[in-house]
Amino acid sequence: MGRPGDVDHVAFQARAGEALTLEVQAARDGSAMDSRLEVLTTSGQPVEQAVLQAVRDSWFTFRGKDSDTVDDFRLQNWAEMELDEYLYANGEVVRLWLYPRGPDSGFKVYPGEGRRQSLFGTTPLSHALNEPAYLVKAYPAGSRPIPNGLPVFRLNYQNDDDPSRLSGTDSMLLFTAPTTARYLVRVTDTRGFGGGTNYAYRLSVRPQQPEFTVRVDGMNPKVSPGSGREIRFVATRREGFEGPIRIHLERLPAGFTASTPVEIEAGQIRAVAVLYAAVGAADSLEASDRAVRVSATAQIQGREVRRELGDLGNVQLDAAPKVTVEILPGPDRSVVRQEAGRPMELLIRPGQTITARVRAERRDFKSRIELGGEDSGRNLPHGVYVDNIGLNGLLIVEDQTEREFFITAARKARPGTRLFHLRANGDGGQCSQPVLLRILEGSPGQ
Numbered sequence: 001m002g003r004p005g006d007v008d009h010v011a012f013q014a015r016a017g018e019a020l021t022l023e024v025q026a027a028r029d030g031s032a033m034d035s036r037l038e039v040l041t042t043s044g045q046p047v048e049q050a051v052l053q054a055v056r057d058s059w060f061t062f063r064g065k066d067s068d069t070v071d072d073f074r075l076q077n078w079a080e081m082e083l084d085e086y087l088y089a090n091g092e093v094v095r096l097w098l099y100p101r102g103p104d105s106g107f108k109v110y111p112g113e114g115r116r117q118s119l120f121g122t123t124p125l126s127h128a129l130n131e132p133a134y135l136v137k138a139y140p141a142g143s144r145p146i147p148n149g150l151p152v153f154r155l156n157y158q159n160d161d162d163p164s165r166l167s168g169t170d171s172m173l174l175f176t177a178p179t180t181a182r183y184l185v186r187v188t189d190t191r192g193f194g195g196g197t198n199y200a201y202r203l204s205v206r207p208q209q210p211e212f213t214v215r216v217d218g219m220n221p222k223v224s225p226g227s228g229r230e231i232r233f234v235a236t237r238r239e240g241f242e243g244p245i246r247i248h249l250e251r252l253p254a255g256f257t258a259s260t261p262v263e264i265e266a267g268q269i270r271a272v273a274v275l276y277a278a279v280g281a282a283d284s285l286e287a288s289d290r291a292v293r294v295s296a297t298a299q300i301q302g303r304e305v306r307r308e309l310g311d312l313g314n315v316q317l318d319a320a321p322k323v324t325v326e327i328l329p330g331p332d333r334s335v336v337r338q339e340a341g342r343p344m345e346l347l348i349r350p351g352q353t354i355t356a357r358v359r360a361e362r363r364d365f366k367s368r369i370e371l372g373g374e375d376s377g378r379n380l381p382h383g384v385y386v387d388n389i390g391l392n393g394l395l396i397v398e399d400q401t402e403r404e405f406f407i408t409a410a411r412k413a414r415p416g417t418r419l420f421h422l423r424a425n426g427d428g429g430q431c432s433q434p435v436l437l438r439i440l441e442g443s444p445g446q
Contacts, residue, residue: 012184020208021208022037022171022204033200036187037185039156040184040185048141048155052137052152053153055148057150058132059075060131065127083382086138092124121157166238208240211300215235217231221313224320228276237269247260253292256315258275283317290311294312295308318428325360325371325424330404331355346436346437348438349443356435360402361401370395372422394422
């Protein structure tokens, strides 16, 4: 930008329904520019992206939020809110990911971990205590919702910081042309700064390229015989890709098995598998380690995309476990299916809570066995969680070996199956054998 306060306009042509990515490269190249993008008509009018109608009013309680945090969104009337609903606050739109888990907690918002992501091209912001917030319903651009006494927010195509948080303070906007026309991109510095080569930037307008990468956490695993250790897969989604990603773990060394394939669900960023070592397994050879293959596949725009993720490094046999844990049926056997040679199944319906038990075998472990907080149900499907954990999480206290726990499926949980397990945080994270959770259609009692 040549001078402070400069405004640049760049014209481009787009067809109706064409999906484009508008992106500024500035701060990532060392520029001092803090960019802002807006899409205009050739007459200088903003282009509307969506209409959000508030359906419930609320406000931030207990404390405000910074622009990064995903956790502890404490909101008035939170019990009337549901997972995956949109929350609007002072121009930022987020999506509710997990309910409050006790008296001293709040909602988590997407993506559930890491830095907060916003929607509709809005920019993550800080929010003050008692600042108004609204649950909103999204309508197409140009809609005129029936008035309900609450505000209507009209969102235009504009962006300050990349909502996916991958580009720092650089702007990135996903634009779908409403009509075939010539459009303008307006580029400014959000602070009105500029002048000199230190405010240089590059603007790209190109077809959207939905994409993903997957990171493997848990390389060089050390697995105790007769137990398991976690391997975690974390996806980075780019340019609107929201589909499921399937992870395959193949050609494991002799004596080792894994709870794969495992799926990173649509719209989610992680999945957790467990690598198990049989009793009597031997340390794997270097050649066996190199033979392991980890891959990720997904469907993008009608074609299968495969990513080779390499191996797991040095797969090692660890010392005998000091404690192991096992998931057992709860008192209600009607929600349990057991078949020889297959994982135990637990049946649940959206809106239902079921019980199960966890039993520990203590070998040289006298302390309390902590099994986690809101993340204690490892790899449960989105919308299903271990409930009633209190302030201390799910644990087995000293001198005890067993306890009951509760699994709840939100009303919006989708039918399907998924393997899950429990992990004892002591002794390096020993994991149970997997259990298959089957979410049935319909409501409880059917």
